[in-house]
Amino acid sequence: MEFHEPAYYKPQWVGYRLLPFRLMDFDGKKLVVNEVGQHLLIDQEVLDQLVAHRLAPQHPVYEDLKAQHFLTDSDSAVPIQLLATKYRTKKSFLADFTGLHIFVVTLRCDHSCHYCQVSRVSTDRSKYDMSQATAERALDLTFRSPARHLKIEFQGGEPLLNFDLLRFVVEGASDRAARDSREVQFVVATNLAFLTDEILAFLRDNSVLISTSLDGPAPVHNANRPRPGNDSYEITISGIQRAREALGHDRVAAIMTTTRRSLENPEAIVDEYVTQGFDRIFLRPISPYGFALRTRHKTGYELDAFLTFYKRALGHIIELNRGGTFLVEDYAAILLTKILTPFPTGYVDLQSPAGAGIGVAVYSYDGDVYVSDEARMLAEMGDRSFRLGNVHENTYEQLFGGQQLRSLVADSVIESLPGCADCAVQTYCGCDPLENYVTQGSTLGHRPTSQFHYRNFEIIKHLLRLYHGPDESVRDVFWSWVTNRPVSQFTPAML
Amino acid sequence: MVELVLDGTLYTEEVIFRVCYWFTNRCYVFVERRGPQEILVRLSRRDGAVALPVIAGEFANELVNQRVRDGVARETRHVRELLVAQAFAEATLNQSSNASPPEG
Numbered sequence: 134m135e136f137h138e139p140a141y142y143k144p145q146w147v148g149y150r151l152l153p154f155r156l157m158d159f160d161g162k163k164l165v166v167n168e169v170g171q172h173l174l175i176d177q178e179v180l181d182q183l184v185a186h187r188l189a190p191q192h193p194v195y196e197d198l199k200a201q202h203f204l205t206d207s208d209s210a211v212p213i214q215l216l217a218t219k220y221r222t223k224k225s226f227l228a229d230f231t232g233l234h235i236f237v238v239t240l241r242c243d244h245s246c247h248y249c250q251v252s253r254v255s256t257d258r259s260k261y262d263m264s265q266a267t268a269e270r271a272l273d274l275t276f277r278s279p280a281r282h283l284k285i286e287f288q289g290g291e292p293l294l295n296f297d298l299l300r301f302v303v304e305g306a307s308d309r310a311a312r313d314s315r316e317v318q319f320v321v322a323t324n325l326a327f328l329t330d331e332i333l334a335f336l337r338d339n340s341v342l343i344s345t346s347l348d349g350p351a352p353v354h355n356a357n358r359p360r361p362g363n364d365s366y367e368i369t370i371s372g373i374q375r376a377r378e379a380l381g382h383d384r385v386a387a388i389m390t391t392t393r394r395s396l397e398n399p400e401a402i403v404d405e406y407v408t409q410g411f412d413r414i415f416l417r418p419i420s421p422y423g424f425a426l427r428t429r430h431k432t433g434y435e436l437d438a439f440l441t442f443y444k445r446a447l448g449h450i451i452e453l454n455r456g457g458t459f460l461v462e463d464y465a466a467i468l469l470t471k472i473l474t475p476f477p478t479g480y481v482d483l484q485s486p487a488g489a490g491i492g493v494a495v496y497s498y499d500g501d502v503y504v505s506d507e508a509r510m511l512a513e514m515g516d517r518s519f520r521l522g523n524v525h526e527n528t529y530e531q532l533f534g535g536q537q538l539r540s541l542v543a544d545s546v547i548e549s550l551p552g553c554a555d556c557a558v559q560t561y562c563g564c565d566p567l568e569n570y571v572t573q574g575s576t577l578g579h580r581p582t583s584q585f586h587y588r589n590f591e592i593i594k595h596l597l598r599l600y601h602g603p604d605e606s607v608r609d610v611f612w613s614w615v616t617n618r619p620v621s622q623f624t625p626a627m628l
Numbered sequence: 629m630v631e632l633v634l635d636g637t638l639y640t641e642e643v644i645f646r647v648c649y650w651f652t653n654r655c656y657v658f659v660e661r662r663g664p665q666e667i668l669v670r671l672s673r674r675d676g677a678v679a680l681p682v683i684a685g686e687f688a689n690e691l692v693n694q695r696v697r698d699g700v701a702r703e704t705r706h707v708r709e710l711l712v713a714q715a716f717a718e719a720t721l722n723q724s725s726n727a728s729p730p731e732g
Contacts, residue, residue: 153704153711156697158689168708184696213707223714551649555697560678582655 146190148206149199149206152216156241156398157182157557169219169475170560171201174601223560226477226484226492229280231533233481233493235506236271236302238263239295240498244324244360261464262295262403263498266445268302271496277529279456283310283317288506293327293461295333303339311456318435320344324358324365325372340384343376345369347387347409349402353394373409388415396438407458414450415463418444418536418588436584440591451599454610459619466614468589468596471561473615481505482564483589487545489539502532504541507567519567541566552580558593629672630680632687636665636676643694644669654678 163180166172175183175194183204188195188549190206198204205212205505215409240261263271275283279381283305287299298542303319310317336343348354357366364526376385387406389395418439448464467478481488490504500523503509508519519541521532532538545564546582547553558563565585569578572585580586599607606620615622634644644667648657651671658670673680700706701708 150702150707151700153708154700156700158693168711180696184700198665213711213714217711217718221715221718222712243682555646555701579652581650 135255135318146206148186149188151184151186151202151204152212154203155555155557155559159594162559164597165203166557166560168560169223170200170214170471171203172472172597173197173201173203185212194297199311202468222475225475226479229282230491231278231489232280232282232479233284234271234275234278234287235286235288235493235495236263236268237290237298237377237497237509238268238292238298238302238496240290240531241294242290242324243294243326244291244358244365260338261498262291263496265298267496267498267500267524268298270500272302272305272309272528274494274524274532276313276315277533281315283315285317285319287319287321289322291324291327292321293323293332296327300335303335303341307339316451318342324369325376326360326368327606328372328375330379330395330487333376336376337380337384341380341387342381345373345385345387346389347373347405347411348389348392349395349398349411350405351399353392353402355621356394357390357392370409370589377410382410386413387411389417391416391418391439391442396442399442400449400460403446403449403460407453407460412459413461413463416446417464421483424560428596436588440588442446443592444595447595450511451607451610454613454620455606459613461614461617464592465596465611466617468561468593469600469611469615472593472596473612482565485547485559485563486542486567487567489545489567490533490541494521494533496524500526502527504538505567507565507571511567511571518570541576550577550580552586558590560587561593629669630684632669632671632684633662634667634669634691636667639667639691639695640698641667643691643698647690647694648696649682649686650690654683 152167154165156165158164159174162174163177164172164174165180173194175198179188179192179194180194183198184602187540188198195204197455199206201214202212262543269277283306285302287302289295292299299321306317306319309315309627313416319339320343321336321341322344325345327342327432329566335341346358347369348357354366354369355363360368373385373387387409403414418436446461446464450460453460467480467483470478471483477484482494488505489508493505493507495503495506497509497512501512501517502521503512504519504521504526511518512520515599521527521535536628544550546568547556547559547562547564550564553559555560564578566576566578568585569583570576573579573583578585596611600611609620609623613623642723644659648659651657653674655674656672658672660668662668669687671680671683673683699720
């Protein structure tokens with residue numbers, strides 16, 4: 134018996150159907166991105182043939198387009214099922230609803246940071262502390278969330294100035310979590326100025342993570358974060374060391390805020406993080422809220438200046454990684470996770486619909502409930518448009534199921550927003566209806582003049598440019614951030 | 629000011645307005661129907677950064693891009709609706725059995 138030639142057994146090609154994708158010009162080519170974020174760079178000619186159904190199966194790009202779900206040439210439902218699975222994965226954060234609950238335990242603070250988005254009061258005004266009754270009620274609401282994994286973050290002012298209340302919430306939440314068979318993670322955002330051995334012991338025994346601010350080397354940090362004695366940097370560094378000794382090295386994280394003073398010092402700021410033993414840095418721009426708005430003459434800058442700063446800092450970080458220092462830029466890591474994987478990131482400021490109210494809720498010291506920290510900051514400036522209600526006056530259903538939140542969510546579904554609906558990089562991006570409201574006068578926003586759009590669009594393009602550049606080591610660095618392991622730990626199969 | 633006379637048989641109103649939208653940061657955009665198959669778009673510069681002929685050229689190229697997007701979107705609309713519907717239909721909602729009962 135003889136077999137036919139292999140070609141005899143190949144299914145007859147009868148053409149292909151397009152699967153959903155969006156496109157844009159990208160450095161002389163076309164960037165095509167499908168509904169779940171898979172992307173390719175193709176020539177104009179290939180695009181023309183593809184959409185005209187004239188692309189031959191022998192074309193070198195054909196199999197890539199098929200494998201990445203831009204076309205299908207069979208009647209099988211598998212491509213649709215795979216896309217649906219990835220789509221569901223990307224949107225899986227919706228099922229948990231509100232996972233992050235921020236407790237603003239006090240407005241008191243000893244710092245006067247120029248960019249502070251909180252209208253903080255001096256340390257001796259205890260009427261700005263959260264009461265136990267308010268905390269108890271906020272816990273009731275927190276545990277109405279369907280999320281199996283909750284995160285409670287303590288903010289202020291300086292939360293350690295109301296440590297007793299913090300302890301009350303941690304103990305109460307832990308008890309409830311144990312009863313509900315849920316997990317709860319605690320984080321305290323602190324300037325470390327009020328650490329005591331008692332506080333550190335409690336944080337250690339209850340697995341509370343510390344998040345502190347480190348804006349860069351001393352001149353930058355102290356200029357941004359004045360306090361009596363002008364020693365914020367020294368206090369922060371000694372606090373970090375002390376906290377690490379008590380809690381463990383990886384239990385202390387730092388974040389920075391970029392101000393005008395930061396712009397000339399990207400490399401120095403990055404090096405400071407390396408010197409202090411951090412393996413992550415989050416290059417954040419300043420937000421247009423709270424005291425930051427009032428001190429804009431000190432802290433504000435044009436967006437292009439921030440993007441220049443960001444690209445310089447990112448370049449330096451990539452070089453450090455190539456030299457063997459594992460340092461992750463968190464914002465890039467979030468975007469790269471969205472670009473290179475179908476997995477959600479949990480980052481509420483870059484998702485669709487926006488995380489305000491549905492991913493995060495803020496319980497202020499007085500019981501007022503806000504859709505985000507930015508909403509609280511707006512309220513401190515006299516605009517309570519994004520206050521959902523009060524823990525003592527409203528039920529869970531009224532707060533989280535009411536028309537106010539539903540309208541906000543509807544205005545932040547980028548799949549239907551003007552400009553975003555057609556955008557090629559839609560799946561990598563998100564929406565900030567509050568930033569739209571503050572900067573443009575409406576939660577819907579105007580994309581062509583939106584700083585949120587411009588900032589994220591430029592950073593996404595920059596990352597794509599680097600990823601598809603000639604240097605493969607950059608791709609290795611990026612994958613090390615996505616997988617959170619140094620390149621040196623990659624297996625041969627991963628390289 | 630620069631004027632573009634657009635053939636309504638090549639570009640739908642939806643395509644034209646989607647492109648116009650993206651140029652409203654750099655131009656004042658005036659849209660006028662000239663006839664059953666003719667739409668006039670006038671672009672007036674808002675700032676002095678970029679010359680109008682350049683903007684007009686970018687506008688024309690973006691019309692082509694938008695038309696391709698529109699074609700792909702129309703052709704794949706049902707597939708997109710199907711995969712989104714399938715994604716959410718098969719999602720397992722995380723209903724907490726220990727959640728507190730509704731209030732009041």
